[in-house]
Amino acid sequence: MNAIVIYKSRYGSTKAYAEWIAEALQCKAVEAKTVRAEDLSEYDAIVYGGGLYAEVINGVSLITKNLDKLEGKKLAVYTTGITPLDCREYYEGEVVEKNFKQGMLDKIKLFNFLGRMVVAELSFPHKAAIKALKKIMSGRENPTEMEKLLIELCDADGDFTDKSAIWELVDFVKGA
Ligand SMILES: Cc1cc2nc3c(=O)[nH]c(=O)nc-3n(C[C@H](O)[C@H](O)[C@H](O)COP(=O)(O)O)c2cc1C
Structure with a gap:
């Protein structure tokens, strides 16, 4: 399985998760600004990570605007943020509505992780x-x-990142 992890990170927590996930998948983690959708054809699985800023997943349009080019690939998106993970109405309501059009989440599996705000x-x-x-x-x-x-x-005010949270995503990408 040929995977890539792409991230956009302002203060480092989304990058930390990208590196942990890439290590677990034995693939590379790259900054979103170095990637064009056209470059992704060689990968079977694409993981995109972005911090939440006013509910918007930083840079996620790289995936959502190019879904046609990514057809048939395994797609995972993760967010990092400071909203507690048990606030499901926030993550499944506002965050989904602000970032994904109807039907997009049939093609993309969404994960939420805690980030840092120092x-x-x-x-x-x-x-x-x-x-x-x-x-x-x-x-x-x-x-x-x-x-x-x-x-x-x-x-x-603190760092709430948690390396142990990555495994569900890693298993999804590996197809376990
Ligand atoms: C201006 C601003 C807006 C934010 N908005 C949200 C938000 O809507 N939801 C959330 O859970 N966290 C929010 N956060 C917290 C960030 O998402 C969190 O710090 C995240 O880990 C940042 O990731 P990054 O440093 O890798 O970009 C916000 C932080 C800032 C500074």
């Missing part, structure tokens, strides 16, 4: 975006449970 590392625009989001959410009169969680997540 406040001291964030760029100024990212710090400002988190602060603004917290302010907006905190101003809501009757916040939903999800909005309350979002307010809490704005204060997240």
Whole structure:
């Protein structure tokens, strides 16, 4: 099985997962900016990873805009983010709706992993975006449970990456 792991990573956690997955699959991990969809014809299995930024999977259009070129291949996409993994309505609702059109997930298997958000590392625009989001959410009169969680997540500060989380994806790609 000829596989490749492609990733787009701003602060390193998506890259860390890409390297762990590539090691397990004994294939290479490459940055998305070095890849064109046309270059992927030689692979049987493609894994794409991107961090979540306002529910958007960073760079995932490399896969979703080129599904016709990737027909017949085994496709896995993983997200990294700070939303707890048991928030299934978030991952299966908002994240899916923002990134995939109807039917796309019949062809792509989606996985979610925890990432890292270390406040001291964030760029100024990212710090400002988190602060603004917290302010907006905190101003809501009757916040939903999800909005309350979002307010809490704005204060997240740490590395939640977990190497042991990769195996379901690895087994999927290997066809186990
Ligand atoms: C501006 C900003 C927006 C974010 N939006 C989300 C989000 O919508 N959902 C989520 O779970 N995590 C969110 N995060 C956390 C990142 O997804 C998380 O830090 C991820 O691991 C980043 O991966 P990367 O450093 O490899 O790009 C956000 C972080 C920043 C700085």
